[in-house]
Each structure stands twice: as C-alpha cells, then as structure tokens.
Amino acid sequence: MALKITIAEAGRYVGQEVTIGTWLYNKRSSGKIQFLQLRDGTGFIQGVMVKNEVSPEVWEAAKALTQESSLYVTGVVRKDERAPCGYELSVTNVEVIQIAENYPITPKEHGTEFLMDHRHLWIRSKRQHALLTIRHHIIQAIHDFFNKENFIKVDPPILTPTSAEGTTSLFHTKYFDEDAYLSQSGQLYMEAAAMAFGKVYSFGPTFRAEKSKTRRHLIEFWMVEPEMAFVDHEENLKIQEHFVTHIVQTVLKNCQRELEVLERDTTLLEKVEPPFPRITYDEAIRLLQDKGHHIKWGEDFGAPDETAIAEQFDKPVFITHYPTDIKAFYMKPDPERPEVVLCADLIAPEGYGEIIGGSQRIDDPALLEKRFEQHQLPREAYQWYLDLRRYGTVPHSGFGLGLERTVAWITGTKHVRETIPFPRLLNRLYP
The missing domain is CATH 2.40.50.140 (Nucleic acid-binding proteins)
Structure with a gap:
C-alpha cells in the first residue's frame, strides 16, 4: 500500500x-x-x-x-x-x-420526508456535507473569538428546577421526587459565572417545547450565551457586532469551496462589518405601519414583520428598546423611559429573522424582587438568582446567539432542519 x-x-x-x-x-x-x-x-x-x-x-x-x-x-x-x-x-x-447493495438515496430527486427518514445517510451528500462543514467552522470561530477576548467557558446544567424566562414552553421530567425541566437557556447560571469570572460564555443544547412548524424553529438547538460583568447596553451591542463579523468573515475565508457547492451568493455577507444599523422598537413599528402591517405598539414582531424590517438594510440590523411588558423579567428598564428595556434583537438580512437576543440585566435587587412579583415567579426558586444582586451587584449584560439560524443565514439555507446533523422537529424524533 x-x-x-x-x-x-x-x-x-x-x-x-x-x-x-x-x-x-x-x-x-x-x-x-x-x-x-x-x-x-x-x-x-x-x-x-x-x-x-x-x-x-x-x-x-x-x-x-x-x-x-x-x-x-x-x-x-x-x-x-x-x-x-x-x-x-x-x-x-x-x-x-x-459492495453496498440498494443504497436508498440515489442521484434522482427525493421528497423531504424521505430524506429526513434517511438523515443518517443524507448527510453524506455534497450539499449536506458542505452545510455541516460550515457549521463546524462557525463553531470554531465562536470559540476562537471568545478565547481571543479572554472569556471563560462555563457549562450550565441541562436539567433545571425553573425556567429562565418564565414561560411554559418547557419539557418536564421527574428528578427523583422533584419536578425538573430541560433547559431553555443557560443565561441565569451564566450571570452567576460572570460574577465569578468577569466574562464567560456557554455553548450547548437548549430545548423549547413550542409546537411550531416554521422553517426557523427546532425543538432542540444550540445556543452560545455570553455574559459580561461591568458591561452596559451600548458595550454589549458593540461586542455583538464584532462577534458576528468575526463569524461571517471566518466562513468567507475558510469555506469558499463549500459556499460554491451551496451556490451561495456572498454579496451581502461581504458587507458584514461594524457598525450595524440600529432602529428602535418605536421606529420599527412606524416603519411596519407605513408598509401596511397591522401591528400596534406593545405587540411583538412576527416573521413577516422581521423580514420587512430587514429588507430596509444590507447588513444585520439591531432593533432596540422593546416594551418592558413583552420582554423577559430580568431585562433592565431604560432609566429615562421605564416602559422600554435596554435590549436589542439582531435581525439577519434576507428573511432569516432574529439570530441574537440580548440585553442589559437588572442589577437592582429591589427592582428584581418587584419583577418576580409582576411575573408571579416563586421567590424560593429564584432566591439564588437574587443573591447575585445582594452580594456585589454590578452593571452586566449578555446575549444569546442561535447556532442553527446563524448557519442557515450564512449558508443561504431556507430551513434550519438542514443546519443540524439530526434535527428534532415537532413530529420528528427519528433517526
């Protein structure tokens, strides 16, 4: 040989x-x-x-x-x-x-359900190989960015006693004689880690029991969640800009062959560099109303709304200062306008929707207790989280980036089910 x-x-x-x-x-x-x-x-x-x-x-x-x-x-x-x-x-x-016999995926066209039933074989094809190779490079770029910026990787638990966002879209299980849930976010634990290490990030699977069948949703997906002590809302946005730019530029540099296999037009990707455009929630509402969308102040954006906003820009766009009532309990209200919070969603171009959600977190223990009451959250379950404000509270911020949506955007893939090796969808737990 x-x-x-x-x-x-x-x-x-x-x-x-x-x-x-x-x-x-x-x-x-x-x-x-x-x-x-x-x-x-x-x-x-x-x-x-x-x-x-x-x-x-x-x-x-x-x-x-x-x-x-x-x-x-x-x-x-x-x-x-x-x-x-x-x-x-x-x-x-x-x-x-x-000698392989009767390989089921032939060069002819196959239906999506057939290919999903044979996902264990479908990933051998050139297109799927290119997609998952780019996913690998994005994951590597994420780690490289945070290592360069001196973040510490911390792994939060997957089994938790409470919800990070106070929602009911959780997978319930029994933890011996207690109730437990599959994590929908590691954020609260990352805030604790940030108070110990300054700048931290987690990167792992999260679970949402939402009965959604859209092309943007998975039941199990991967999130990277940084948290940073002594970082305010404005600094948080700048970090996100540099982070996303690093990911995109890494793919453009290292994955030219894979992008060619996918026939991805990289014109807009090549424009991704700081600063990103920003509009407030108020401005976004006016923009949508001018375009004929039936949406009122205080309502959240749906996929068509996000797409209409993104179409006005050739880069990812931040939508900032959402109403306090439609955002999570831990987000810090704007001191000059308490009815909105110091937050931002980053919307990708070309109709790929939100890829990052982030905010400055509440650092005032009295205000956090008040938010517990407003959201009817059990004080005993969140006592440890309140301790973070009682013992050395500081301004701090963080965000979460969904890996599969980011892969879909960068690769130009319509459905997120192709951006993860073995997707878990509403009606699919096989293979």
Whole structure:
C-alpha cells in the first residue's frame, strides 16, 4: 500500500502515488475509462481509471462498485484546475472493502420526508456535507473569538428546577421526587459565572417545547450565551457586532469551496462589518405601519414583520428598546423611559429573522424582587438568582446567539432542519 492520506491532503502529494480510504459517491464510464467520484469525509475527488493502465482484475473490481461501496483506492495525484478540489487521482489499484447493495438515496430527486427518514445517510451528500462543514467552522470561530477576548467557558446544567424566562414552553421530567425541566437557556447560571469570572460564555443544547412548524424553529438547538460583568447596553451591542463579523468573515475565508457547492451568493455577507444599523422598537413599528402591517405598539414582531424590517438594510440590523411588558423579567428598564428595556434583537438580512437576543440585566435587587412579583415567579426558586444582586451587584449584560439560524443565514439555507446533523422537529424524533 502506498502512503495513506486523506482527500483534503491531496494537494501536498502532487505527482506521488498515494492510497485513500473512500466511499464511491458516484461513477460513470466512457468504455475504456472509468470516472470514480470518491469521498472520504474530508472532501471529494475524482479518480480516473484507464483500462489499459490497470490489470483486468482491478478494472473489473472497479466496474462492480456500487453507490456508497467502500474501498481503498491507490493512484497518482494530478493537479487539475477543472476539478472541484483542484486535483484528481490517476487510479492504479482498488481494494474493495464492501459492495453496498440498494443504497436508498440515489442521484434522482427525493421528497423531504424521505430524506429526513434517511438523515443518517443524507448527510453524506455534497450539499449536506458542505452545510455541516460550515457549521463546524462557525463553531470554531465562536470559540476562537471568545478565547481571543479572554472569556471563560462555563457549562450550565441541562436539567433545571425553573425556567429562565418564565414561560411554559418547557419539557418536564421527574428528578427523583422533584419536578425538573430541560433547559431553555443557560443565561441565569451564566450571570452567576460572570460574577465569578468577569466574562464567560456557554455553548450547548437548549430545548423549547413550542409546537411550531416554521422553517426557523427546532425543538432542540444550540445556543452560545455570553455574559459580561461591568458591561452596559451600548458595550454589549458593540461586542455583538464584532462577534458576528468575526463569524461571517471566518466562513468567507475558510469555506469558499463549500459556499460554491451551496451556490451561495456572498454579496451581502461581504458587507458584514461594524457598525450595524440600529432602529428602535418605536421606529420599527412606524416603519411596519407605513408598509401596511397591522401591528400596534406593545405587540411583538412576527416573521413577516422581521423580514420587512430587514429588507430596509444590507447588513444585520439591531432593533432596540422593546416594551418592558413583552420582554423577559430580568431585562433592565431604560432609566429615562421605564416602559422600554435596554435590549436589542439582531435581525439577519434576507428573511432569516432574529439570530441574537440580548440585553442589559437588572442589577437592582429591589427592582428584581418587584419583577418576580409582576411575573408571579416563586421567590424560593429564584432566591439564588437574587443573591447575585445582594452580594456585589454590578452593571452586566449578555446575549444569546442561535447556532442553527446563524448557519442557515450564512449558508443561504431556507430551513434550519438542514443546519443540524439530526434535527428534532415537532413530529420528528427519528433517526
């Protein structure tokens, strides 16, 4: 066996004979030449086998290969500007590991439900491979940003005794003889961590028991949630701008091939850099009313409203200062206008909706107790959270970014179900 490499490493071995462990993605033949489309998880490459350059046994072995058969392929790496990866393999030998029989996902068109039922196989396709590769790079960019900015990663619990936002959209379970819920946010715990470490972030799965079937919603999704002590509302927005810009620019730099596979127009992505435009909730309401939307002050925005607002800008846009009554209990009211809070939602362009929600948090213990009463939250369950204001309270802020919506926006993918390896939807818990 020649030197064993991966497809991603092929460019370092031009002119050399190498062996790659692969699966057959597809193939075609022109009689005396077989073109093998190969994949190994790190990329895709074409293997070209010429009949009079290999033994009859090797030729017949290649002819017998079916879609998704596994094999070791040996050949000489050649540079080819026309090839998607820039290289191809002049095949000299194949060693068949397994001949796959009746692979269900053929090159023809399949319905979404069929593909979702076979998600464990669908992720092998070029489009899904590109999507999930970009997801990986976004995750890496998130960690890189916070490491560079000296944040500490803290892991909040997934099983919690209370809700972070006082909602009823929680998955209930029993924790021995107590009630418990799957976390819908790690934010409250991250506030405690921020009082210990200054700047912290969590990154993990969250769960929302909302019976929603929209293209923007998942039952289980991943959130990154930073919290920062001694940071006010204005500083919070600037951090978000630099954070999102870092993610987008990282993808543009490192994922050109994947973006090409997805046929993603990157024109608007290339414009993503600070500062982002901002409008207040009041201004957004007037804008929507002028456009004929039937919405009143004090109502939250739906998906069509967010899309109409985003269409006015070519970058993500902050909508700030929402009414206090429609936002979470922990958000700090504007001292100059208590009926609105020091918060912002970041709306992505092109109809992808909210990707970040954030705010300055209440730091006054008396006001927080009052909000407990207004929201009818049990004092005993939140006593530890109140302690954060009783023992060294400081101005502090944070935000949460939804990973799958961010991946959908950057990749130009319509439905978030394709941006996570195994999506959990309202009527789907398989595979």
